Amino acid sequence: MPATASALLKAPNVAGFDDVSYEAKERLFEQVKADLRFEDYLYGCYECGICVAVCPSARFYDFSPRRIAQAVAREDVELVYQQMEEDIWECSQCFSCVRCPRANNPGGIILIMREAAINNGMASAKQALEGYTRIIYKIMSTGTQVSPDMLQPDAFPDWGPEVKDVSDNLELWRRATPPETMHTTSMSWDVADRTLVELYLIWFETGALDMIKQVDEGLHMILEELMEERLEEMGIER
Amino acid sequence: MTIPVAALLKKKEKFERDPELLPDDFRDEVFRLEEEGEWIVDRVPEPFVEAPTKYGRSKKVPIANLWHHKSCGQCGHIPGYSTSIFWVMRKLGMDYNDPRDQTSCTAWNYYASATSNAAAQAAVAMRNFAAAKETGYFPLIHCGTSYGHYKEVREELILHKELRGQVRDVLAKLGKPMVMPEEIVHYSEWFWAMRNEIAAKQVVNVDGIVATVHPACHYYKLVEGDAIYDPDVYGGQRTAIVTGLAEALGAEVRSYSTWFDCCGFGFRHILVQRDFTRSFATMRKIEVMKEEANPDVVLTHDTGCVTTLDKSQFAAQAHGRNVGVPVMSEAQFAALAMGAHPYRVCQLHWHSADYRPLLEKMGIDWEAAWTEFQEDLKRLERGEIEFLSWEDCDA
Numbered sequence: 001m002p003a004t005a006s007a008l009l010k011a012p013n014v015a016g017f018d019d020v021s022y023e024a025k026e027r028l029f030e031q032v033k034a035d036l037r038f039e040d041y042l043y044g045c046y047e048c049g050i051c052v053a054v055c056p057s058a059r060f061y062d063f064s065p066r067r068i069a070q071a072v073a074r075e076d077v078e079l080v081y082q083q084m085e086e087d088i089w090e091c092s093q094c095f096s097c098v099r100c101p102r103a104n105n106p107g108g109i110i111l112i113m114r115e116a117a118i119n120n121g122m123a124s125a126k127q128a129l130e131g132y133t134r135i136i137y138k139i140m141s142t143g144t145q146v147s148p149d150m151l152q153p154d155a156f157p158d159w160g161p162e163v164k165d166v167s168d169n170l171e172l173w174r175r176a177t178p179p180e181t182m183h184t185t186s187m188s189w190d191v192a193d194r195t196l197v198e199l200y201l202i203w204f205e206t207g208a209l210d211m212i213k214q215v216d217e218g219l220h221m222i223l224e225e226l227m228e229e230r231l232e233e234m235g236i237e238r
Numbered sequence: 239m240t241i242p243v244a245a246l247l248k249k250k251e252k253f254e255r256d257p258e259l260l261p262d263d264f265r266d267e268v269f270r271l272e273e274e275g276e277w278i279v280d281r282v283p284e285p286f287v288e289a290p291t292k293y294g295r296s297k298k299v300p301i302a303n304l305w306h307h308k309s310c311g312q313c314g315h316i317p318g319y320s321t322s323i324f325w326v327m328r329k330l331g332m333d334y335n336d337p338r339d340q341t342s343c344t345a346w347n348y349y350a351s352a353t354s355n356a357a358a359q360a361a362v363a364m365r366n367f368a369a370a371k372e373t374g375y376f377p378l379i380h381c382g383t384s385y386g387h388y389k390e391v392r393e394e395l396i397l398h399k400e401l402r403g404q405v406r407d408v409l410a411k412l413g414k415p416m417v418m419p420e421e422i423v424h425y426s427e428w429f430w431a432m433r434n435e436i437a438a439k440q441v442v443n444v445d446g447i448v449a450t451v452h453p454a455c456h457y458y459k460l461v462e463g464d465a466i467y468d469p470d471v472y473g474g475q476r477t478a479i480v481t482g483l484a485e486a487l488g489a490e491v492r493s494y495s496t497w498f499d500c501c502g503f504g505f506r507h508i509l510v511q512r513d514f515t516r517s518f519a520t521m522r523k524i525e526v527m528k529e530e531a532n533p534d535v536v537l538t539h540d541t542g543c544v545t546t547l548d549k550s551q552f553a554a555q556a557h558g559r560n561v562g563v564p565v566m567s568e569a570q571f572a573a574l575a576m577g578a579h580p581y582r583v584c585q586l587h588w589h590s591a592d593y594r595p596l597l598e599k600m601g602i603d604w605e606a607a608w609t610e611f612q613e614d615l616k617r618l619e620r621g622e623i624e625f626l627s628w629e630d631c632d633a
Contacts, residue, residue, distance in 0.1 A: 114352035
């Protein structure tokens with residue numbers, strides 16, 4: 001382990017993830033730095049702690065946007081890897097931290113680190129997205145993130161009895177909304193067929209669909225098949 | 239120990255902006271890129287209201303002919319939110335377009351799971367902007383996160399030619415041009431701009447109603463220079479959004495010490511890690527509001543904030559926490575003040591925290607309204623009508 005390793009590091013496998021070679025960690029960090037937004041998001045750090053003071057996740061988790069900004073700025077490859085395996089998924093992505101007096105964007109850095117974690121199929125990414133993949137299916141296939149029919153009492157028992165009321169009366173209550181586009185139950189609003197396949201084309205062309213393969217091969221297969229079929233039906237060539 | 243908000247506000251009653259320190263106007267770059275043939279700028283149509291922003295730039299907020307970029311969470315889980323926006327616009331006689339040629343901005347998923355990338359996100363935004371331009375209507379963004387993310391996308395596209403090239407190639411395959419709106423406008427900015435016109439059509443007195451406001455992080459923290467700051471609201475030191483409208487309607491808006499805190503939504507957390515969301519929403523927001531301001535209603539202006547602050551209270555109530563206050567968007571509150579039906583328009587039966595005491599305090603007979611709505615449902619069930627219409631809303 002190089003000299004940059006410090007007392008800040010926990011044991012490599014403290015969170016139950018396998019350790020990897022230093023070279024593998026370096027490659028990962030290079031991917032983070034290669035993102036075109038990286039230089040817009042990181043300028044330096046006064047260690048003032050404003051980002052931590054305003055951070056909701058810092059109040060409830062062992063999480064610190066300052067620690068992440070500093071590790072990345074110091075190019076502490078070991079610590080950055082550990083943060084990618086343990087910390088980054090705690091961030092709320094509220095961007096309260098952009099109040100940074102050095103104009104850093106710790107939330108943005110974390111988003112880039114998360115993308116790298118997804119692209120490399122890291123264990124933390126797979127764990128964070130357990131139970132979440134149905135949402136990825138929903139947004140990528142319907143073009144809307146949450147649909148009325150996702151309001152099921154067994155999925156949201158903590159949201160009160162109204163969830164069951166919605167679920168029991170869903171089709172009728174949706175027809176009792178005046179906007180013409182909102183009578184749907186499996187999507188938030190009625191997205192036109194052509195619009196949807198245009199979205200599919202975006203997922204293919206930008207590599208976003210490929211990213212799913214790294215964290216859930218089964219989901220990737222289902223989405224790819226669905227999208228290719230619809231593109232073919234609409235006569236759109238990739 | 240709570241923060242002495244009143245003392246601090248008194249100390250800094252007015253913040254004067256120094257025109258010398260006005261940052262560069264991003265629109266200079268937007269128009270320069272148009273001149274260079276990189277994209278077409280979708281200009282804000284007249285009539286528009288000029289609104290003051292955080293650093294002093296004047297922002298054009300269009301009033302009519304708007305293309306409603308809907309919100310996944312509003313349409314899906316808080317349908318009275320979107321319905322109220324449309325209803326108020328109709329009441330003020332504004333023509334609008336409610337498109338099917340619109341996808342989600344997909345940013346909720348992006349911030350939650352990172353299963354996307356800068357090019358995909360920018361392509362989704364630019365596809366929607368191009369779709370709006372085709373209709374001749376100007377985009378009005380319903381969701382705070384869409385609004386914040388689209389501003390991020392605009393910044394990224396301005397800064398990175400390589401990204402513009404990638405997105406242009408994708409859009410070319412869709413047969414669409416690159417279109418960048420002159421302003422990215424949130425629906426709550428329209429409500430702020432139209433607050434006096436809305437108040438002029440008010441039929442329900444809200445003078446005795448105490449409100450607390452939760453401003454959405456992605457509205458005023460993410461690319462903060464676009465957010466509206468009015469010298470007459472909070473001395474221009476906090477965004478005037480929501481508060482400006484509530485005060486124009488006559489409600490009393492009370493402050494509280496965790497005003498700047500996020501709601502606890504967390505994107506992924508609200509769906510699959512809600513222990514965090516519930517804890518933050520109740521302990522850092524609702525309980526603090528109750529203790530320090532004792533509101534009749536919490537008003538906010540974003541999808542995730544309404545969901546989080548409303549839905550997180552049920553479990554906390556079971557633990558005997560000091561919660562129990564209705565949460566809604568300022569659009570729903572304004573609609574109620576203008577006489578909107580609480581169920582046909584505001585669709586409050588989709589909300590969790592008890593809103594009935596608020597309606598009673600506003601003098602709205604919710605029991606009679608619920609009976610009317612039940613009759614509507616029976617007509618739907620009997621097949622007399624297929625859908626509830628706008629005309630039915632005001633019957």
